[in-house]
Amino acid sequence: MSLMIGKNSLAAALIVVLAGCTALPFLSKAPHETAPAAPVAPKLDLRMSVFIALPDDGGSASLRYIGSGKAVSHAVAGAFSKHGVPVYLSGARMTEDDAIEAATRLKAGYAVLPVITWWDQRNKWLGFPSRLAIRIAIIDVATGRVIASKPIESHTLLASFSTPDPDSLLAGPLSKYVDTLY
Numbered sequence: 001m002s003l004m005i006g007k008n009s010l011a012a013a014l015i016v017v018l019a020g021c022t023a024l025p026f027l028s029k030a031p032h033e034t035a036p037a038a039p040v041a042p043k044l045d046l047r048m049s050v051f052i053a054l055p056d057d058g059g060s061a062s063l064r065y066i067g068s069g070k071a072v073s074h075a076v077a078g079a080f081s082k083h084g085v086p087v088y089l090s091g092a093r094m095t096e097d098d099a100i101e102a103a104t105r106l107k108a109g110y111a112v113l114p115v116i117t118w119w120d121q122r123n124k125w126l127g128f129p130s131r132l133a134i135r136i137a138i139i140d141v142a143t144g145r146v147i148a149s150k151p152i153e154s155h156t157l158l159a160s161f162s163t164p165d166p167d168s169l170l171a172g173p174l175s176k177y178v179d180t181l182y
Contacts, residue, residue, distance in 0.1 A: 042147045044138070044181045048109025049086035051141075052076050053099040055134070058116030068119045069093070072134055072170065076114050079174040083182050096139070103141045110147075111139040117151070131155040132169050136177070152177055 055069040077087045088106050090099065096113060103111040118133035132155070138148040154169040 042138075042181065045109060046083060046085060046182060049088060049106065050080045050110045050112055051088045051099065051103035051106055051108040052080070052090060052112045053102075053114070054090040054093050055114045055116050056093055058119030058132075058134075060118065060120035063120075065119050065121060068116060068121075072114050072116055075170040075174055076112060076136065078171065079178040080112070082175065083178065085182075100139060100141055100144055103139075109141055111141055113137045113139065118153075130169060134170070136174075138181070148181065150177055 052073050054073050057064055057066055058068045058072070059065055073089055077089055081087045086108075088103075088108060090102065094102065096111075099111045099113055113136070115135045115137075116133075117135055118131060121130045121132070131153070133151065133153040135149065135151045137146050139145065140147045152170070152173045154173050
């Protein structure tokens with residue numbers, strides 16, 4: 001009988017200890033602490049024009065896609081111009097400082113610097129979907145400060161007989177992002 005009481009006492013003690021351990025993470029946070037708020041996209045002024053820098057051509061691990069930088073800058077320009085904003089496109093690749101200087105000369109309110117982080121344009125029938133990824137930084141020209149920066153990705157979902165047009169892959173995600181800015 002004493003052996004049975006010993007086992008029951010040990011089991012009860014073990015349950016109390018384990019229950020206490022699972023409660024510790026919840027007790028370590030004060031009840032007034034909240035999760036950090038998600039960054040809110042700034043609202044851009046529709047009266048200010050936008051200067052879009054030409055990014056370097058993108059690629060994947062083994063290929064470079066000539067002209068992909070121009071395709072991205074045109075897709076970004078299309079997303080902004082849809083809102084009736086005057087858009088200026090860079091004719092050459094430039095640094096961030098050069099882009100701000102060019103935007104200042106054009107009296108643009110914002111400089112947009114797209115960077116291609118991944119560009120893999122393929123045919124899904126071969127077993128590989130196309131995948132495009134860019135990062136867009138928006139700079140307030142008056143202050144020279146980055147006011148927004150966001151990665152944008154797109155990939156093919158449905159099989160097609162041809163290589164998808166990059167403009168069609170980027171148009172949707174870019175438009176959704178720019179819509180949040182106005």
